[in-house]
Amino acid sequence: MAWTSCIILFLSVCVCGGRRLPDSEPAMHGGVQSPLYPQPYPPNLQQQWDLSVPEGYRITLTFTHLDIEATAGCFYDSLSVFYDKEVLGKFCGHENSADGHYPGNQPILSPGNRLSLVFQSDDNNPERRQNVGFSAQYQAIDIDECSDPDPEDGSGPLCSQICLNTLGSYLCSCHHGYELRSDQRGCVLSCSGGIFDEPEGHLFSPGYPDPLPHALSCQYFISVESGFTVALNFNDNFHIESVDTEQGTICPHHWLQVTVPDSEPWKLCGGKSPGLIVTSSNSVRLDFHTDGQGLSRGWSLDYSTHRVKCPFSGSVDHGRVTPDLSEYLYRDYIFVRCDQGYKLVTDGKEIDGFSTMCQNNGQWHLPLPECHIIDCGEPEALLNGGVNFLSGSQNQYLSVVQYHCHEPFYSLLGGMNVVFTCEADRSWRSNSDIVVSPACIPVCGQPTKLIAGFQRIIGGAEAPADTIPWQVLLRSGGRGGGMVIADRWIMTAAHNLMSNGKPVTNDAVQ
Ligand SMILES: [Ca+2]
Ligand SMILES: [Ca+2]
Structure with missing residues (x-):
């Protein structure tokens, strides 16, 4: 008998530290029995069982049998059930005992996912009865978190709008137009952000003009066709929380950031509307941020788009640029015509016509051409004669030449002075509008000096030069x-x- 007590005492010391279920995978159900069950339990016991089920579940404990020495207040032998330090029940006796505290058929429900059982016995049991202890089953049951949507721990409503119970957990959801906050419980007005690709549009902060919900992070993208630029026109009613410092107003907690490619972003806050912001880009990103505190009433804007401007095209000497506009915009065309007597030249080559378009990058797709004076070529040579320039040079437009014959043995047909002009159609035309080439005809038998009197060859004298030219x-x-x-x-x-x-x-x- 002494040996037995010693062994039992040893065992009870071993289990006093707590026989815990493995931490890794909490069971969904299980059983607990007193030592030696269904044999009578030993004396001098102090044993604890720590039961746990997964988070989001509670434990129901149901006794299939309980037979512990019955005393008033379960003073000697007892089975106590704890949730943390809270005693949910202290049991002894059996189904028909007058003393003690029998748990009955109602299961014990734990407030959370843990439950501890402590069984103790004193050094003896009345001999007339050998108590066998207890046997119990436990199982996990889901907590319906939604049945108590507003816990009293001060953490606020579990779900601000819709609570959906699930096995082992719950889900919060939001009504249309709202979205779940990062805490997965609260709902905030949806940012209604997104991509805006129409030429005009209206954007505003959530709920504007009502004060904003907290902890927003909204993105808006305005992206229109290239060749257009975006202008933002903020409504006067503008308010984003700001902080005044010695260096000026800063936006540490709430801000609206405007970003266009290839330039520093603007961070906007304060109580004064930025008014009109004209960007030079066809794409603009707006990031609106508020943290969990402070007050901003928000903002609203209309955006519009404008065609990209091309620089003034310049003018062309001896030519005309049309149309003559105060500004030239994307997809505008200009044309160049040269004055009469001039021709279009680009890259050293003559061209028939010229137009250029203002492109989406704000540049003309072709540079302006030049107008060069036209050239009629060398006037036709005249046999037995020549040509002199009366005005102009290099056979250019409006140059005037005059033909002559080698006098006195040749003369121009018809005897007139023939003057030709280089015309806009690049041909030499006479002032009498004849195109027939001039010709020199020989002159015969026309003395340029007259002999005085008739003389006979006998005794005659030598004829003076140019008196008998034939x-x-x-x-x-x-x-x-x-x-x-x-x-x-x-x-x-x-x-x-x-x-x-x-x-x-x-x-x-x-
Ligand atoms: Ca006892
Ligand atoms: Ca649940």
Whole structure:
């Protein structure tokens, strides 16, 4: 008997530290029995069972049998059930005992997912009865968190709008137009952010103009066709919490940030509307942020889009740029025409016509051409004559030339001075509008000096030069007379071209 007590005492010391279920996977159900059950339990016991089920569940404990020495107040032997330090019940006796405290058939429900059982016995039991202890089953049951939506621990409503109970947990949900906050409990007005790609639009902070809910993070993207720029026009009723410092107003907690590509973002806050913000971009991002404190009444804006401007195109010498507008915008065309007598030239080449378009990057797609004066080419050469410039030079537009013949042996057909002008159609035209080329005709038999009186050859004198222009003296070994009969023909007697019975060579004729 002494050995038995010793072993039991040893065992009870071992289990006093708590026989805990494994931490890793809390069970969904299980059983607990007193030592040696269904044999009588030993004396001098102090044993604890710590039961746990997963978070989000409670434990129901149901006794299938309980038979512990019955005393008033369960003073000697007892089974106590705890939730943390709270005693949920202290039991002894059996179903029909007059003393003690029998748990009955009602299960014990834990407030949370833990439950502790402590069984103790004193050093003896009445001999007339051998008490066998207890046997109990436990299982996890879901907590319906939604049945108590407003806990009294001061943490506020579990779900600000809709609570959905789930096995082991719960979900909060929000009505249309609201979204769940990051705490997964509260609902805030939806940012209604998104992408705005229409040419015009209206944006405003959630709930505007009512004061804003807290802890917002809203993004708005305005993205329109390239070639357009976005302008933001803020409503006068603008209020975003700000802090005044010595360095000026800063936006540490609430702000609206406006970002366009390739430039520093603007951070807006304060009570004064920024009014009109004209950007140079077709895409604008707005980030609206509020933290969990402070007060902002919000903002509202209308945005509009405008075509990109191209720089003034400039002017062209001797030409005209049309249309003449005060500003040129994306998709506008301009045309260039040269003045009369000038031609369009670009990159050194003549072109038939010119237009250029203002592109979406604000640049003209082609640079302006130049107008160069036109050129009629060399005037046609005149046989036995020449051409002089009366005005202008280099055969350019409106240059004037005059033809002449080599006097006195040639004269212009018709005897008139023929003046030609370089016209806009790049041809030389006479002032009498004839296109026929001038010609020089030879002049025969027209003395430029007159001989005074008639003289006969006998005893005659040498004729002065230019008095008988159609008669020539031939030297071909001998001497003879000849007559000019055409531009390059002289008629003479045949013997004048013979010498010693043979024709003279051409070289010998002078
Ligand atoms: Ca006892
Ligand atoms: Ca639940």
